[in-house]
């Protein structure tokens with residue numbers, strides 16, 4: 001189907017409306033209005049089902065999802081460094097601070113070249129959509145023109161996105177060839193991108209996000225100025241929080257506070273803040289994040305390479321923190337939230353079981369750390385949407401129809417269903433553990449086909 005707008009979709013839908021709970025809407029009907037918003041969800045046994053089905057069939061607006069294909073909410077990727085896409089799958093061999101200096105800042109500096117930006121950003125947007133991501137929260141670079149290219153690529157690709165100009169003006173940690181020339185430049189550049197996004201954003205899919213790279217890369221004036229700017233204009237914020245031992249120590253040495261406390265001290269921890277990683281948050285830091293209503297972008301793949309620890313996801317969820325998933329391209333070497341979701345489950349198991357075989361079993365791991373695929377599915381979809389305050393991620397009236405259709409029978413796909421033994425929930429588990437790009441046959445953002 002070319003568009004889901006103005007259509008009634010008949011099929012089986014999977015979603016995770018609340019933490020740990022999966023709902024199967026088997027052979028259901030979903031009505032999508034002309035703006036791409038879900039206006040009705042009818043189960044097969046509801047009184048309205050037959051009437052709606054017949055009316056849509058008569059009007060020619062009925063779209064039936066083929067048997068063997070299933071509809072899932074689109075993924076919400078809460079943490080992407082768009083300019084690092086050309087480096088995906090490379091440069092994973094050294095600690096964070098060295099990785100930034102050796103590989104990442106030189107790559108991001110290339111975005112002074114608008115043609116390079118165009119090539120990379122269009123590839124990224126189309127690959128995100130093709131892999132089932134319908135909302136993307138992204139860092140750009142310091143360059144105005146390249147950041148506008150990123151905004152335009154999202155608009156043209158139809159992706160729901162949050163785009164920020166990265167702010168980094170600390171001469172002690174950012175190289176001269178790649179930093180904001182002053183705090184004024186960091187602030188003015190951020191303001192300019194906010195205005196550009198607002199001027200281009202006809203149907204409300206793309207939003208600005210205030211983006212101090214992280215505490216070490218910004219001067220105090222910039223951290224304070226960005227907090228005031230974002231709050232005055234009701235923007236979202238994104239930054240890195242307590243990702244690595246090095247970052248953690250840096251804040252303690254410079255401000256005498258933990259990284260999370262420092263962000264709060266500068267006014268950056270709001271209800272609209274996305275904190276990437278948060279792997280090394282203390283229980284006290286977690287209480288602070290909770291009290292400020294900020295959300296966490298859990299980046300399990302990237303954490304393997306740069307974080308020095310596994311984020312205690314289950315503990316954060318138990319405290320009631322809002323958590324979504326992030327690929328953290330390119331510190332995480334995959335554009336797919338399916339891959340990220342799998343690592344999310346696996347790393348929680350590693351944390352619980354422990355990793356050092358020389359330790360006795362009772363000392364090897366951390367109790368009650370594991371999460372299951374239901375929880376991972378929730379945080380990849382509804383959890384991410386909740387983190388951003390977006391009405392999407394669940395199939396319910398009033399929500400945007402952001403969705404993917406997964407064909408479990410795709411010949412070159414990576415799922416095999418055995419009707420003799422697989423229940424409908426097994427099918428969903430197999431999709432989450434096994435689906436690849438070939439299985440994703442359609443993707444919609446606000447009812448519009450994007451892949």
Ligand code: GUN
Pocket residue numbers: 081096100104213214240243302306328331
């Ligand atoms: N901390 C500061 N910048 C970055 C970045 O680009 N990636 C990651 N993973 N952490 C960071």
Ligand code: FE
Pocket residue numbers: 079081240276328331
């Ligand atoms: Fe990151």
